[in-house]
Amino acid sequence: ITLQPLPHPPRWPLVGNLLQIPRSRMAQYFLDVSRDFDGIFEMDFAGVRIPFAFSAALVEELCDETRFRKVIRPPLSLLRDVVGDGLFTAKSDEAPWGKAHRILMPAFSQRAMKGYFNAMADVAGQLCDYWEAHQGDDLLVADDMTRLTLDTISLAGFDYRFNSFDSRDLHPFLGAMVRVLAANMAKLTRLPMLERLRKDPPDYLADIDTMNHLVDEVIRQRRENPTDSNDLLNLMLTAEDPETGERLDDLNIRQQVLTFLVAGHETTSGLLTFTLYLLLRHPHVLAQAYAEVDRVLPGDTVPDYRHLARLDVIERVLKESLRLWPTAPAFMVAPYKDEVIGGKYRIPRNQGISVHLPALHRDPKVWTDPDVFDIDRFLPENEAKIHPHGYKPFGNGERACIGRQFALTEAKLAVAMILQRFALSDPHDYQLDIKETLTLKPDNFYLRVRRRNERD
Numbered sequence: 001i002t003l004q005p006l007p008h009p010p011r012w013p014l015v016g017n018l019l020q021i022p023r024s025r026m027a028q029y030f031l032d033v034s035r036d037f038d039g040i041f042e043m044d045f046a047g048v049r050i051p052f053a054f055s056a057a058l059v060e061e062l063c064d065e066t067r068f069r070k071v072i073r074p075p076l077s078l079l080r081d082v083v084g085d086g087l088f089t090a091k092s093d094e095a096p097w098g099k100a101h102r103i104l105m106p107a108f109s110q111r112a113m114k115g116y117f118n119a120m121a122d123v124a125g126q127l128c129d130y131w132e133a134h135q136g137d138d139l140l141v142a143d144d145m146t147r148l149t150l151d152t153i154s155l156a157g158f159d160y161r162f163n164s165f166d167s168r169d170l171h172p173f174l175g176a177m178v179r180v181l182a183a184n185m186a187k188l189t190r191l192p193m194l195e196r197l198r199k200d201p202p203d204y205l206a207d208i209d210t211m212n213h214l215v216d217e218v219i220r221q222r223r224e225n226p227t228d229s230n231d232l233l234n235l236m237l238t239a240e241d242p243e244t245g246e247r248l249d250d251l252n253i254r255q256q257v258l259t260f261l262v263a264g265h266e267t268t269s270g271l272l273t274f275t276l277y278l279l280l281r282h283p284h285v286l287a288q289a290y291a292e293v294d295r296v297l298p299g300d301t302v303p304d305y306r307h308l309a310r311l312d313v314i315e316r317v318l319k320e321s322l323r324l325w326p327t328a329p330a331f332m333v334a335p336y337k338d339e340v341i342g343g344k345y346r347i348p349r350n351q352g353i354s355v356h357l358p359a360l361h362r363d364p365k366v367w368t369d370p371d372v373f374d375i376d377r378f379l380p381e382n383e384a385k386i387h388p389h390g391y392k393p394f395g396n397g398e399r400a401c402i403g404r405q406f407a408l409t410e411a412k413l414a415v416a417m418i419l420q421r422f423a424l425s426d427p428h429d430y431q432l433d434i435k436e437t438l439t440l441k442p443d444n445f446y447l448r449v450r451r452r453n454e455r456d
């Protein structure tokens with residue numbers, strides 16, 4: 001074989017591409033860059049060179065778990081300050097990941113989802129009541145979706161109520177979390193020599209304290225009021241690893257609770273915000289979704305778990321939304337040993353490679369008219385034909401998202417309950433403006449609602 005160097009955009013000595021990469025829109029920038037390359041390009045972060053892969057053919061190789069595994073590198077590694085060996089940031093080949101994975105898997109079975117349904121419906125009902133009380137007002141969608149998803153994971157997983165809809169301000173936990181994420185993301189685009197001189201901002205440690213304090217409170221409440229439920233928190237506190245017989249230690253329980261509070265809400269909140277945006281942009285799809293809701297949940301029918309299986313238009317809307325805007329936009333893998341991918345690119349052992357999902361989900365070899373929002377791509381007969389590695393919004397293999405069913409169940413129910421009760425409008429003709437933290441979300445998107453009547 002003739003090996004070739006990785007293609008890359010023009011770069012400068014020393015700084016590489018660092019000065020070109022816009023800090024507040026990195027994922028979108030890499031998507032723009034991908035349009036000039038065939039499946040892979042390399043970025044140079046002042047000497048640290050990272051390949052970005054995005055064709056289904058290359059991603060298929062990277063998803064072969066006998067050759068590659070998830071690695072914890074920036075930006076994920078920076079989060080280890082906060083969530084340590086929580087499931088998301090634990091190293092694949094170290095004991096804490098396997099142990100927590102085996103202990104916590106039962107909390108994400110299909111049966112477990114049924115158990116979470118009432119908590120999900122409770123919080124979605126609070127959102128709808130809140131919106132009903134604010135008919136005609138401008139509603140900042142991302143904030144309300146964050147209230148919904150944070151309250152849902154904490155109520156379903158930990159039986160803890162944030163009561164976010166009772167307050168105009170978002171919970172202090174969220175402010176702290178957003179600042180900590182932003183401080184870590186900012187580190188990515190700073191020159192390494194300057195980075196060494198910098199200290200964390202003064203409120204950084206205070207913010208981490210705020211987050212830990214809340215988590216300790218969640219755990220304390222449960223220890224004082226034990227239940228016999230099979231929720232996430234009880235598994236963490238009491239279950240034994242079937243393989244080693246060990247339990248999670250106290251520090252790890254804290255890291256796991258924090259992991260679920262963070263991983264369990266940001267991405268789903270973004271998904272719901274993009275979904276409402278896309279529905280408003282595509283009135284014919286919105287009409288299909290209303291027709292489905294009126295068929296499955298006519299009038300004031302109170303949704304129950306069995307209705308969810310019949311909401312297939314909404315399910316396709318969510319899948320297509322995650323195709324165009326996968327809210328966790330990348331994951332990183334590295335090879336166990338020196339590898340060649342695509343028959344021509346040498347990837348040295350342990351070299352991190354980013355799988356860039358917004359670009360993968362637009363691979364022209366897999367998707368026709370990739371930039372068009374088209375929910376029919378996910379009709380069963382079409383979905384079966386999608387390249388098995390062309391769509392990865394929840395990551396890959398054993399390190400794929402443990403909360404996938406949780407997110408889809410929660411989002412489906414929320415969209416259905418919103419459409420059942422409200423007519424939606426976009427009075428300011430919103431132009432998509434994506435805010436990036438570790439995740440993607442439409443920024444400053446406001447909508448208005450009006451209670452539907454019989455004639456709608």
Ligand code: HEM
Nearest residue numbers: 087088263264267268271328331394395399401402403407
């Ligand atoms: C892992 C996406 C919702 C908990 C992941 C990964 C992705 C992802 C791409 C793999 C990351 C990597 O390889 O580095 C999403 C998206 C969501 C969502 C797009 C919503 C639309 C949730 C929810 C929960 C959750 C609701 C919890 C209830 C986790 C955890 C991991 C994970 C714990 C780490 C799993 C492991 O490595 O063992 N997610 N996620 N996620 N997600 Fe999600």
